[in-house]
Amino acid sequence: MDLSHGSEYEAFRTEVQQFLHEHKDQAPRGENMRSRKVLDWQRLLIDNGYTARTIPREYGGFGADPDILKGRIIAEEFANARVSQGLGGQGISMLVPTLLELGTEEQKQQFIKPTIEGEMVWCQGYSEPGAGSDLASLRTSATLDGDEWVVNGQKIWTSTAHIADWIFCLVRTEPDAPKHRGISFLLFRMDTPGIEIRPLVDMTLAANFNETFFTDVHVPKHQIVGERGQGWQVANAILGHERDSLGDPNASLTRLNALTELMKHETMGGQRLIDNPVYRDRLMKIQGRVMAMRFNDMRVLSARLNNKNATLARMITKLQGTELRHDLEGLAIDIMGEVGLAYQDNPYLRDGGSWQSQYMYFLGLIIGGGTSQIQKNIISERGLEMPREPKVEKQG
Amino acid sequence: MEFGLSEEQTLLADSVHRFLEEQVPLERVRGIATGEETDGSQSVWQELADLGIPALLIPEEQGGVGLSQLDAAVVAEMFGYHTTPAPFIGTAVMAPIALKAAGDDTTLAAIAKGETTVGVAIGEAVASRLDAGVTSNGERLTGKCVFIINYGSDRYLVADDTGALFMVASDADGLTHRPLTTVDRTRPSGELVFDDTPAQLLSSDAATFEAVLDAGRVMLAADTLGAAQNMIDQAVAYAKEREQFNRPIGSFQAVKHMCAEMAASLEPCRPMVWYAAHALDEIPEEARLTACHTKAHLAEVGTFIAKTSTEVHGGMGFTDLVGLHYWFKRIGFNRQMLGVPELVREEAARLQGLVV
Ligand SMILES: Cc1cc2nc3c(=O)[nH]c(=O)nc-3n(C[C@H](O)[C@H](O)[C@H](O)COP(=O)(O)OP(=O)(O)OC[C@H]3O[C@@H](n4cnc5c(N)ncnc54)[C@H](O)[C@@H]3O)c2cc1C
Numbered sequence: 001m002d003l004s005h006g007s008e009y010e011a012f013r014t015e016v017q018q019f020l021h022e023h024k025d026q027a028p029r030g031e032n033m034r035s036r037k038v039l040d041w042q043r044l045l046i047d048n049g050y051t052a053r054t055i056p057r058e059y060g061g062f063g064a065d066p067d068i069l070k071g072r073i074i075a076e077e078f079a080n081a082r083v084s085q086g087l088g089g090q091g092i093s094m095l096v097p098t099l100l101e102l103g104t105e106e107q108k109q110q111f112i113k114p115t116i117e118g119e120m121v122w123c124q125g126y127s128e129p130g131a132g133s134d135l136a137s138l139r140t141s142a143t144l145d146g147d148e149w150v151v152n153g154q155k156i157w158t159s160t161a162h163i164a165d166w167i168f169c170l171v172r173t174e175p176d177a178p179k180h181r182g183i184s185f186l187l188f189r190m191d192t193p194g195i196e197i198r199p200l201v202d203m204t205l206a207a208n209f210n211e212t213f214f215t216d217v218h219v220p221k222h223q224i225v226g227e228r229g230q231g232w233q234v235a236n237a238i239l240g241h242e243r244d245s246l247g248d249p250n251a252s253l254t255r256l257n258a259l260t261e262l263m264k265h266e267t268m269g270g271q272r273l274i275d276n277p278v279y280r281d282r283l284m285k286i287q288g289r290v291m292a293m294r295f296n297d298m299r300v301l302s303a304r305l306n307n308k309n310a311t312l313a314r315m316i317t318k319l320q321g322t323e324l325r326h327d328l329e330g331l332a333i334d335i336m337g338e339v340g341l342a343y344q345d346n347p348y349l350r351d352g353g354s355w356q357s358q359y360m361y362f363l364g365l366i367i368g369g370g371t372s373q374i375q376k377n378i379i380s381e382r383g384l385e386m387p388r389e390p391k392v393e394k395q396g
Numbered sequence: 397m398e399f400g401l402s403e404e405q406t407l408l409a410d411s412v413h414r415f416l417e418e419q420v421p422l423e424r425v426r427g428i429a430t431g432e433e434t435d436g437s438q439s440v441w442q443e444l445a446d447l448g449i450p451a452l453l454i455p456e457e458q459g460g461v462g463l464s465q466l467d468a469a470v471v472a473e474m475f476g477y478h479t480t481p482a483p484f485i486g487t488a489v490m491a492p493i494a495l496k497a498a499g500d501d502t503t504l505a506a507i508a509k510g511e512t513t514v515g516v517a518i519g520e521a522v523a524s525r526l527d528a529g530v531t532s533n534g535e536r537l538t539g540k541c542v543f544i545i546n547y548g549s550d551r552y553l554v555a556d557d558t559g560a561l562f563m564v565a566s567d568a569d570g571l572t573h574r575p576l577t578t579v580d581r582t583r584p585s586g587e588l589v590f591d592d593t594p595a596q597l598l599s600s601d602a603a604t605f606e607a608v609l610d611a612g613r614v615m616l617a618a619d620t621l622g623a624a625q626n627m628i629d630q631a632v633a634y635a636k637e638r639e640q641f642n643r644p645i646g647s648f649q650a651v652k653h654m655c656a657e658m659a660a661s662l663e664p665c666r667p668m669v670w671y672a673a674h675a676l677d678e679i680p681e682e683a684r685l686t687a688c689h690t691k692a693h694l695a696e697v698g699t700f701i702a703k704t705s706t707e708v709h710g711g712m713g714f715t716d717l718v719g720l721h722y723w724f725k726r727i728g729f730n731r732q733m734l735g736v737p738e739l740v741r742e743e744a745a746r747l748q749g750l751v752v
Contacts, residue, residue: 277742376656381652
């Protein structure tokens with residue numbers, strides 16, 4: 001353990017606190033991700049190194065060396081102030097790291113800066129009606145016609161497709177190759193002719209994801225990441241990043257602080273919820289889990305920087321992180337009793353109704369990005385080297 | 397900057413692991429637990445003294461190695477992994493903290509050489525059960541301690557009802573004691589009864605008591621980390637070998653998922669124990685809270701793994717034959733001692749000003 005809690009870090013914490021003190025009022029609170037307020041805040045955070053911190057300057061980031069403790073301090077201070085630590089979303093959390101790893105220089109130049117600034121919004125076109133957990137069986141096709149790919153097929157559950165500028169999309173380009181080797185990874189604009197989007201309402205009653213149909217969609221040949229037929233490998237690199245971001249322990253910390261605050265104000269029979277020993281114990285239990293996941297996160301980060309092996313620690317983050325978050329949101333609902341049911345325009349709504357919506361949303365994330373069951377398959381088969389399922393050949 | 401074990405710590409873990417694997421395998425643990433090898437845990441301790449284990453935390457000036465609590469946690473983890481019968485937590489971790497505070501160099505030197513062992517009787521100052529408890533006049537103790545740690549040691553670290561810490565020789569006047577059988581036979585427990593018993597006051601500073609307690613809790617958690625890891629290893633190995641329906645049971649998803657859940661819940665416990673142990677020495681402002689949460693969280697995860705690993709083994713898990721129950725009980729012991737989860741979590745809440 002080499003965690004120098006030196007004066008440099010004390011000073012850094014003060015600096016972050018000072019920043020928050022001065023700029024807290026500019027922070028967005030639930031505004032549209034396209035609004036000026038959100039975009040200005042994002043730029044301000046990048047300029048100060050509080051988001052996109054380690055993205056190189058030449059691609060519009062802050063360009064700092066990775067520093068686990070500074071990352072932790074930023075997360076803690078933003079969580080304490082309950083202020084947004086900038087934009088997330090599939091472009092920032094998945095595509096950017098993948099382009100940094102596998103993109104051409106041209107692609108990096110073109111896409112990273114506008115994406116991290118929130119100007120270019122992405123959606124992820126992976127899942128299809130017949131290809132969910134078994135993603136590699138996807139059938140949306142792309143055939144080369146001169147200098148263009150021609151894409152045909154259907155995607156489903158495409159989050160933010162209706163507001164996205166661009167899509168990163170898995171398509172089958174080599175129909176005769178084995179299923180994992182016939183896929184390519186394309187990038188294209190969502191206003192390309194031939195794309196039709198139909199909204200799907202989810203259980204939170206928001207229409208955040210969609211069915212996306214492609215009919216003869218023309219895509220310039222060079223808008224491919226990796227080689228032809230290597231899309232599965234590219235996607236897996238991305239899925240790793242997605243899984244890292246889905247159960248973010250720092251976001252859990254922010255919610256834990258909000259829950260503690262809630263318990264100090266909400267009452268039952270005139271008694272504050274925090275004064276109820278049963279509820280307090282449940283809060284502490286969740287706090288212990290959040291703490292463990294934050295240390296796990298620091299370990300994974302440190303291992304990456306020091307070229308140490310922490311495969312299992314990384315493999316478990318999506319499973320543990322999303323389940324934890326779902327439990328945390330559910331705890332708030334539980335202890336509020338009937339008030340926990342309030343939704344939408346209910347005058348007794350607490351924290352903007354976020355407890356119910358996040359509780360449901362995180363059930364969605366338990367399913368999305370590889371279900372908890374699929375995560376357990378991966379952990380047991382790849383992490384613990386247990387025997388694979390016997391293969392079933394398709395009949396007929 | 398690095399969040400993780402150093403090269404030296406990994407080597408330390410490996411060498412303790414290899415030693416225990418060869419010298420104190422399950423058959424020997426079994427012999428000691430069932431009383432076939434009398435004085436077994438004392439002789440194991442002697443062997444460990446040759447490796448320098450009792451001297452880990454003792455300063456070099458007193459003949460020790462002068463290592464950190466994180467090093468001790470790494471060793472505790474290995475002891476849990478092998479269900480090692482040895483008076484480690486009391487002698488090598490908790491007592492030295494109090495002795496250092498008192499400046500008792502002689503006893504520290506004796507511990508470092510492996511010449512004396514120390515049991516710990518502070519449970520009553522944490523939460524008194526059976527109406528037990530000890531009062532003192534600063535020189536003499538009266539009262540009773542139950543379910544002490546490392547019973548059968550040469551001396552005992554005792555807390556009175558104010559949290560002041562004393563050292564008492566096991567043959568002191570007015571001290572009677574008897575063993576108390578618990579489910580965990582790898583670490584003897586017992587009862588001490590004091591009747592105006594002469595005692596050496598080590599510290600009446602609350603901070604010393606807390607430091608001793610926090611370290612004890614983190615070491616119990618580290619012990620559980622090791623024990624639970626072993627139970628996962630055994631479950632995974634068994635699931636790959638055992639066949640039913642013409643397949644290894646490990647190819648059944650139900651079994652795989654039990655194993656994945658165990659691994660997924662234990663993995664974050666590892667950096668949690670590291671951090672908690674590191675904080676004891678280096679980050680005092682976080683040490684108390686992290687110790688409480690680590691103790692409670694490891695107890696919960698440990699209990700889940702103890703149950704699940706046993707289930708993966710089917711009927712074999714329930715038998716004495718494979719001895720899986722030694723780990724099961726070890727984890728149970730660590731959970732109950734120095735505060736069950738509900739108790740330490742309440743302490744965590746109090747530390748954050750959440751209890752009025
Ligand atoms: C909120 C949300 C947002 C999403 N956003 C996007 C997006 O932006 N882009 C995109 O491409 N996709 C998106 N998805 C789709 C998501 O990735 C899929 O829903 C997910 O991979 C599961 O596929 P499926 O829905 O077809 O379920 P299925 O694969 O049909 O699974 C149904 C059940 O069967 C289980 N199951 C299936 N196979 C196995 C197996 N081998 N072993 C054990 N159990 C198994 C699953 O665990 C699950 O319980 C999103 C989903 C959600 C919920």
